[in-house]
Amino acid sequence: MKAFSPKLFKAKAVRAKPVDREGAEQAGLMRELERCLPAVFDLIYHVPNGGHRVKAVAAKLKAQGVKPGIPDLVLNMARGGYFGLYIEFKATPPNDAPVSPSQQERLRKLNEQGYLAIVCRGHFDAMEQIRAYLRLAPTVVAA
Numbered sequence: 671m672k673a674f675s676p677k678l679f680k681a682k683a684v685r686a687k688p689v690d691r692e693g694a695e696q697a698g699l700m701r702e703l704e705r706c707l708p709a710v711f712d713l714i715y716h717v718p719n720g721g722h723r724v725k726a727v728a729a730k731l732k733a734q735g736v737k738p739g740i741p742d743l744v745l746n747m748a749r750g751g752y753f754g755l756y757i758e759f760k761a762t763p764p765n766d767a768p769v770s771p772s773q774q775e776r777l778r779k780l781n782e783q784g785y786l787a788i789v790c791r792g793h794f795d796a797m798e799q800i801r802a803y804l805r806l807a808p809t810v811v812a813a
Contacts, residue, residue, distance in 0.1 A: 692761040696742065699759075699793045703800070710800060714745045739772030741780070741787060743796075750806030752786040757799070762792030 696716070703711040719740045723731070745755040758773050760766040769777075769789055780787035786803065790796035 691765040692759065692767070695761050695793045696759050696796075699796050702793070702797060707800070707804075710745060710747070710804070713747055714743055716743055717741065737776075739770065739774075739776030741773070741776065745800065745803070747804070748809035748811075749803055750786070751784075751809055752803075752806075753784045753809065754786075755800070755803050756780050756785055756787040757796055758787070758789045759796060760789060760791045762795075766791050 700711070700714075700716075703714060717740050719736055719738075719742075741756040742759040743755075743757040745757070748754060756777070758769060758777060760769070773789075777787040777789070788799060790799050
């Protein structure tokens with residue numbers, strides 16, 4: 671018979687929950703747009719393209735047209751000769767993530783197609799860029 675040897679209880683390391691700083695800052699931007707620029711708030715939307723998903727859901731979304739690198743925010747207002755504004759939103763440094771190669775490529779392609787596609791680092795940068803975009807004259811399309 672085996673001798674009883676008590677095992678000491680070893681506490682598991684407690685991990686802090688990850689903080690979605692980018693998401694929180696982007697939500698703050700949307701609240702400010704709703705309050706200060708309701709016409710922009712009405713025409714801007716978030717593309718929920720990122721995030722971690724189980725493989726089955728990821729495959730289903732890919733089949734439905736989800737593509738890597740699509741910017742986070744789209745403003746359907748034509749200004750300054752552009753057809754609209756795309757914003758790749760990153761958190762304020764030092765919590766910002768790098769712009770991935772697929773994001774860089776997508777921004778380049780959107781710019782080539784007549785959109786203004788930019789990277790904004792944080793709520794205040796995005797608000798400043800949106801205000802600058804709104805100061806541009808409305809784009810006129812000749813029929």
